[in-house]
Amino acid sequence: RKEVEQDPGPFNVPEGATVAFNCTYSNSASQSFFWYRQDCRKEPKLLMSVYSSGNEDGRFTAQLNRASQYISLLIRDSKLSDSATYLCVVTDGGATNKLIFGTGTLLAVQP
Amino acid sequence: NAGVTQTPKFRILKIGQSMTLQCTQDMNHNYMYWYRQDPGMGLKLIYYSVGAGITDKGEVPNGYNVSRSTTEDFPLRLELAAPSQTSVYFCASSYLGGANTEAFFGQGTRLTVV
Numbered sequence: 322r323k324e325v326e327q328d329p330g331p332f333n334v335p336e337g338a339t340v341a342f343n344c345t346y347s348n349s350a351s352q353s354f355f356w357y358r359q360d361c362r363k364e365p366k367l368l369m370s371v372y373s374s375g376n377e378d379g380r381f382t383a384q385l386n387r388a389s390q391y392i393s394l395l396i397r398d399s400k401l402s403d404s405a406t407y408l409c410v411v412t413d414g415g416a417t418n419k420l421i422f423g424t425g426t427l428l429a430v431q432p
Numbered sequence: 433n434a435g436v437t438q439t440p441k442f443r444i445l446k447i448g449q450s451m452t453l454q455c456t457q458d459m460n461h462n463y464m465y466w467y468r469q470d471p472g473m474g475l476k477l478i479y480y481s482v483g484a485g486i487t488d489k490g491e492v493p494n495g496y497n498v499s500r501s502t503t504e505d506f507p508l509r510l511e512l513a514a515p516s517q518t519s520v521y522f523c524a525s526s527y528l529g530g531a532n533t534e535a536f537f538g539q540g541t542r543l544t545v546v
Contacts, residue, residue: 365537420524422475
């Protein structure tokens with residue numbers, strides 16, 4: 322089983338749609354959780370951290386369910402500029418707490 | 433602050449050649465990472481370091497070596513390049529290696545082995 326698994330993509334949605342990405346992680350000792358965004362042929366950049374109580378940043382909402390080891394990202398009112406690959410990232414739960422990346426889900430927002 | 437700087441941005445190697453990918457950060461981060469990303473795939477961890485003088489293997493270390501003699505620099509060495517090492521290589525750094533801290537990435541090195 323992969324340490325971090327994400328929805329297979331690509332997701333093709335019209336502008337204005339709401340889209341949700343899901344992610345599961347295998348290590349119950351993982352402590353920190355993030356969503357990163359990667360544009361085509363660019364480096365990944367932090368989109369938002371994911372907190373236990375859930376958190377929102379404008380059109381983006383992240384949720385964490387520790388019991389199910391599940392993380393989600395909801396994007397409301399999709400814009401063309403949201404087209405990118407979204408990477409689920411967790412810390413490995415070990416002594417070094419290093420970052421483990423999911424394979425990513427490609428989002429294509431259509432006009 | 434320049435952030436994380438990788439050089440070179442592009443390189444073509446012949447099979448069997450060696451090279452060093454350079455990575456430097458000016459944010460005084462203790463954690464540094466090297467990832468590779470194959471076309472259409474996710475990031476795979478090659479090596480990481482939690483501080484100067486300390487390095488450890490990631491998921492795919494074979495064919496690579498690293499060193500961390502200073503906080504700022506974390507070079508990745510490829511010995512005897514093989515076509516399977518054709519990939520985009522990203523260096524990243526973070527302050528604590530998790531726990532709500534952000535990892536910053538360099539712009540990547542696109543390596544082709546022919």
